[in-house]
Amino acid sequence: MTLLFDTRYLFVRSLKKLFRNPILLFFSLFQPIIFLVLFTQLFHSLNLLPGFPPGVSYLEYASAGILLQNAFSSALQSGTSIVEDLNSGFLQKMLVTQVSRPAILLGRLTTDAFRVTVQSAIILCLAYVLGFRIQTGVLGLLLILFIVAFFGLAWSGISLALGLRTKSAETVFGIGAFLTFPLLFMSTALVPVGFMPTWMQSVSNVNPISYAVNAVRDLSLPNYFSWSAEVSALAFIAGIAVVTMGITLYLFKKVVS
Amino acid sequence: MSNTQSSVSRPIIDVKDLVEVYADGTKAVDGVSFNVEKGEFFGFLGPNGAGKSTTIKVLTTLLRKTSGSISIAGYDIDKDPVAIRKLIGVQSQDTSVDPELTGRENMILQGNLQQMHGKELKERVEQLLEVVGLKDAADKRAGRYSGGMKKRLDLASTLVHKPTVLFLDEPTTGLDPQSRATVWEYLEGLNKKEGITIFLTTQYLEEADRLCERLCIVDSGKIVAEGTPSDLKREIGADAISISMKNKQGRSDETVKAAAREIVSKMPEVVNVLDSGDGLTIYAKEGGYFIPELVRAFDKTDIALVSINLSTPSLDDVFLKHTGKRIRVEELVKDTTSGRFGGRRR
Ligand SMILES: Nc1ncnc2c1ncn2[C@@H]1O[C@H](COP(=O)(O)OP(=O)(O)OP(=O)(O)O)[C@@H](O)[C@H]1O
Ligand SMILES: [Mg+2]
Numbered sequence: 001m002t003l004l005f006d007t008r009y010l011f012v013r014s015l016k017k018l019f020r021n022p023i024l025l026f027f028s029l030f031q032p033i034i035f036l037v038l039f040t041q042l043f044h045s046l047n048l049l050p051g052f053p054p055g056v057s058y059l060e061y062a063s064a065g066i067l068l069q070n071a072f073s074s075a076l077q078s079g080t081s082i083v084e085d086l087n088s089g090f091l092q093k094m095l096v097t098q099v100s101r102p103a104i105l106l107g108r109l110t111t112d113a114f115r116v117t118v119q120s121a122i123i124l125c126l127a128y129v130l131g132f133r134i135q136t137g138v139l140g141l142l143l144i145l146f147i148v149a150f151f152g153l154a155w156s157g158i159s160l161a162l163g164l165r166t167k168s169a170e171t172v173f174g175i176g177a178f179l180t181f182p183l184l185f186m187s188t189a190l191v192p193v194g195f196m197p198t199w200m201q202s203v204s205n206v207n208p209i210s211y212a213v214n215a216v217r218d219l220s221l222p223n224y225f226s227w228s229a230e231v232s233a234l235a236f237i238a239g240i241a242v243v244t245m246g247i248t249l250y251l252f253k254k255v256v257s
Numbered sequence: 258m259s260n261t262q263s264s265v266s267r268p269i270i271d272v273k274d275l276v277e278v279y280a281d282g283t284k285a286v287d288g289v290s291f292n293v294e295k296g297e298f299f300g301f302l303g304p305n306g307a308g309k310s311t312t313i314k315v316l317t318t319l320l321r322k323t324s325g326s327i328s329i330a331g332y333d334i335d336k337d338p339v340a341i342r343k344l345i346g347v348q349s350q351d352t353s354v355d356p357e358l359t360g361r362e363n364m365i366l367q368g369n370l371q372q373m374h375g376k377e378l379k380e381r382v383e384q385l386l387e388v389v390g391l392k393d394a395a396d397k398r399a400g401r402y403s404g405g406m407k408k409r410l411d412l413a414s415t416l417v418h419k420p421t422v423l424f425l426d427e428p429t430t431g432l433d434p435q436s437r438a439t440v441w442e443y444l445e446g447l448n449k450k451e452g453i454t455i456f457l458t459t460q461y462l463e464e465a466d467r468l469c470e471r472l473c474i475v476d477s478g479k480i481v482a483e484g485t486p487s488d489l490k491r492e493i494g495a496d497a498i499s500i501s502m503k504n505k506q507g508r509s510d511e512t513v514k515a516a517a518r519e520i521v522s523k524m525p526e527v528v529n530v531l532d533s534g535d536g537l538t539i540y541a542k543e544g545g546y547f548i549p550e551l552v553r554a555f556d557k558t559d560i561a562l563v564s565i566n567l568s569t570p571s572l573d574d575v576f577l578k579h580t581g582k583r584i585r586v587e588e589l590v591k592d593t594t595s596g597r598f599g600g601r602r603r
Pocket of ligand 2 (some may be wrong): 309310311350426
């Protein structure tokens with residue numbers, strides 16, 4: 001019970017901070033919006049090439065990728081907030097209270113999930129204006145938001161772990177920025193796998209972003225949806241989440257005790 | 258609660274042979290033992306790096322001790338840290354308030370995390386805001402507070418859950434003299450009227466002298482002296498006369514100092530002579546009568562006295578006696594200029 005209460009208190013705290021200092025909310029949105037507006041224009045005739053899903057516009061194709069790119073880079077900033085609490089002494093101040101230890105992490109993660117969901121909603125609205133439609137309706141929309149938030153959470157864990165380990169916001173930012181583009185370009189976020197040279201195809205095939213992107217894309221395009229693909233994507237993301245959360249918990253315990 | 262019980266119970270803080278070694282091998286606390294009785298105002302006085310903050314961090318469950326044993330209010334720190342956290346309030350040396358929350362929100366959150374809610378919490382928060390004089394600024398973000406205001410907010414938020422033991426790590430460092438006096442009065446009130454046990458660290462002699470009923474003087478991780486301020490000072494048993502000098506050539510180096518020491522040591526009134534850095538500190542009975550003697554003694558030599566300063570013994574003399582050093586902090590008068598403080602990290 002205290003776990004739930006404490007998580008809620010800390011969730012509310014982070015939300016207040018987020019809305020009073022909304023840079024973190026919009027910072028990671030900058031790139032996806034440029035991609036959404038300019039990239040899709042620049043490459044709009046990509047769908048004429050053989051191997052592109054027939055009858056699909058480039059905007060429709062790339063929207064899923066842009067959503068996940070945002071989730072990825074936004075989540076990779078998550079660690080900066082824990083670094084802030086660590087360095088300001090606020091974390092220590094919490095730790096001398098009775099607060100449930102896991103609640104400190106859970107409060108953080110729920111906020112991250114919330115943030116990614118809000119950002120995704122903003123991107124989807126903009127994509128809608130540009131002509132993007134989710135073909136599987138409201139249920140599909142909800143499932144997309146769920147997958148994106150869940151994917152974000154998995155990477156929040158990595159970022160939190162990095163923050164706890166390095167105690168440096170710059171490092172967390174740097175590594176986040178360093179990882180985003182290579183992983184994004186070597187995935188099916190922006191082009192079909194068939195467009196890539198073979199070595200890159202093999203990277204893409206194990207790239208977590210590809211899995212999540214494919215799951216979201218199948219939900220947004222007509223006639224692609226299949227439960228088995230969705231479930232296996234979710235399982236893959238869950239696998240990542242388990243690993244990253246494990247590392248985070250381990251490092252957090254070290255800081256806490 | 259009941260007095261009959263506390264008179265037979267063990268000390269509220271009981272520390273034996275505490276050792277704390279950091280990961281890099283620094284032995285910050287080196288075998289420290291002490292007790293604090295319930296309701297006592299107890300202090301750790303020591304210079305930078307003495308191990309005061311480290312001791313507080315271990316006592317408040319933030320750091321795991323390397324060895325030794327600690328019990329607080331009868332709870333063992335290894336077995337029952339949660340029970341201890343319920344009872345204690347901690348103000349750390351580095352002020353930590355959430356800059357994006359208002360003063361009031363900071364306090365409410367702190368109460369929430371100590372499992373207080375609703376009306377009880379609200380009333381408590383309003384009362385404390387009043388006491389620390391932040392009522393008017395309560396809805397302002399704490400990030401926009403002045404250093405002293407942050408410090409007061411920090412102190413108030415450690416009190417929300419009515420702790421029975423309060424740990425304060427240099428609570429007045431960086432405050433202006435008025436705020437410092439206010440905090441002193443408030444802390445005395447907490448201790449006397451509400452019976453809260455207070456463990457305070459400080460590098461200010463005057464603060465330790467005025468507030469602490471009993472104190473430990475610490476240096477390099479060790480307790481060098483322990484007792485009430487008046488006992489400690491009585492132990493010196495003499496007045497302190499600080500002198501500085503130079504020879505006819507205008508030099509004031511170590512050889513001159515040694516020569517002066519030679520002269521002083523031969524005088525019958527002198528109890529002890531210590532090197533105080535720029536000169537010597539001489540301990541002598543009845544300092545007022547001794548000074549003319551002292552001046553005369555130097556008259557016959559080629560050393561001239563540059564300054565003579567007579568004082569009744571202070572805690573600094575106690576420190577000097579045990580460690581051969583002065584605590585050497587900017588004393589209270591000097592930091593009136595640092596009106597703004599805090600936010601060291603940003
Ligand atoms: N995290 C750490 N890792 C390694 N050494 C540390 C760490 N924290 C403190 N120390 C060292 O331990 C010793 C005691 O430090 P501590 O902070 O307890 O001193 P202090 O008495 O509080 O001093 P001050 O009056 O400056 O606050 C110092 O030598 C310090 O350099
Ligand atoms: Mg300290």
